[in-house]
Amino acid sequence: MASVVSDKRGTYVDLEGHTVRKYDFLQLSKIPRLEFDDPNVESIIANEEPVLLVNSNIISSALKWDLDYLKKNLGAGSFSVYSSKTCKFMYYDEKRAKQWPYFIPPTQRIHMKFEEFCSRVRNLKASDSRVYLQQMLDDSVGKNIVKDFLEFKWQWLTEMQRKMNWGSLTSNLLLIGLPGNITPVHYDEQQNFFGQLTGFKRVILFHPDQFKCLYPFPLYHPCDRQSQRFPKLKELKGYEVIVGPGDVLYIPMYWWHHVESTMNSGITTSVNFWFKAGPTPSQITHPLTAQQKVAVMRNIERMLGEALGDPHEVGPLLNCMVNGRYTENNDENDYGADVLS
Ligand SMILES: O=C(O)CCC(=O)C(=O)O
Numbered sequence: 001m002a003s004v005v006s007d008k009r010g011t012y013v014d015l016e017g018h019t020v021r022k023y024d025f026l027q028l029s030k031i032p033r034l035e036f037d038d039p040n041v042e043s044i045i046a047n048e049e050p051v052l053l054v055n056s057n058i059i060s061s062a063l064k065w066d067l068d069y070l071k072k073n074l075g076a077g078s079f080s081v082y083s084s085k086t087c088k089f090m091y092y093d094e095k096r097a098k099q100w101p102y103f104i105p106p107t108q109r110i111h112m113k114f115e116e117f118c119s120r121v122r123n124l125k126a127s128d129s130r131v132y133l134q135q136m137l138d139d140s141v142g143k144n145i146v147k148d149f150l151e152f153k154w155q156w157l158t159e160m161q162r163k164m165n166w167g168s169l170t171s172n173l174l175l176i177g178l179p180g181n182i183t184p185v186h187y188d189e190q191q192n193f194f195g196q197l198t199g200f201k202r203v204i205l206f207h208p209d210q211f212k213c214l215y216p217f218p219l220y221h222p223c224d225r226q227s228q229r230f231p232k233l234k235e236l237k238g239y240e241v242i243v244g245p246g247d248v249l250y251i252p253m254y255w256w257h258h259v260e261s262t263m264n265s266g267i268t269t270s271v272n273f274w275f276k277a278g279p280t281p282s283q284i285t286h287p288l289t290a291q292q293k294v295a296v297m298r299n300i301e302r303m304l305g306e307a308l309g310d311p312h313e314v315g316p317l318l319n320c321m322v323n324g325r326y327t328e329n330n331d332e333n334d335y336g337a338d339v340l341s
Pocket of ligand 1: 175183188192194251257260270272
């Protein structure tokens with residue numbers, strides 16, 4: 001039986017030597033851990049299933065990216081740092097937030113020099129807001145960082161991109177977090193190779209077919225793609241994995257993921273590789289995959305928003321269309337048509 005500890009922020013258990021949040025109500029299986037050159041890797045990625053790649057050297061040139069090295073080499077630019085009163089750092093779209101007058105931003109984005117971020121991290125008191133640096137890497141970084149970046153295993157990455165028929169690499173997000181920081185469950189519309197550089201993270205993933213249990217915010221909401229409530233938590237079936245320095249986790253597009261920095265491995269540094277989806281296949285086969293169904297739902301919401309001219313009208317119109325016509329318990333044995341006949 002794993003030992004359990006609690007503090008003001010939550011209850012934790014031991015998972016393979018890592019102290020993580022206790023979520024024992026979730027049914028979680030393990031993600032496969034494979035050598036990056038294992039012959040099964042390609043077919044798993046082609047099937048859009050998550051896999052942890054170990055011993056790959058894909059990001060080994062950046063394993064030295066701890067706070068001291070980054071402080072010396074990251075450059076004098078300004079960095080995006082999110083501040084939160086809790087451990088949770090839920091993403092939201094700042095532009096959309098302006099159109100939702102009652103929306104309370106879950107975090108605040110501030111800009112600071114890397115030196116200031118380091119001093120915030122090193123002097124953080126338990127009562128302070130927590131911080132999470134999340135910055136797209138760009139060409140403002142120092143020359144040693146550029147050198148490390150160029151030494152990533154680009155040949156393998158671009159070969160995978162070509163074989164999977166993905167679109168272009170859109171960005172590399174650098175994430176530097178404190179023990180216990182949580183990125184709550186959400187999905188992205190891009191393919192992701194998520195590389196871990198320092199410290200350990202626990203990643204919980206759910207297949208896109210779990211959409212109905214995760215209740216995402218509407219498309220036009222600032223928290224689009226984030227889960228808003230969990231009434232069906234006990235029905236959820238997911239996967240989990242611990243990622244450590246040098247590991248690369250493939251997070252397929254539309255797969256839900258919760259990411260948590262473990263409590264006992266210090267500062268976590270990660271860098272991801274986001275790729276655009278490939279083109280829609282010319283031949284559609286039925287039944288559609290769960291991923292394709294999520295894309296269809298998003299397109300319907302988008303079209304309605306454009307047709308109605310006001311994103312706030314999408315929900316009422318969808319409800320009006322569905323309620324009593326397509327609700328789950330309204331099958332053909334349950335018409336009750338005789339009431340009015
Ligand atoms: O590492 C994290 O906290 C979140 C990363 C993430 O959600 C992503 O790369 O898509």
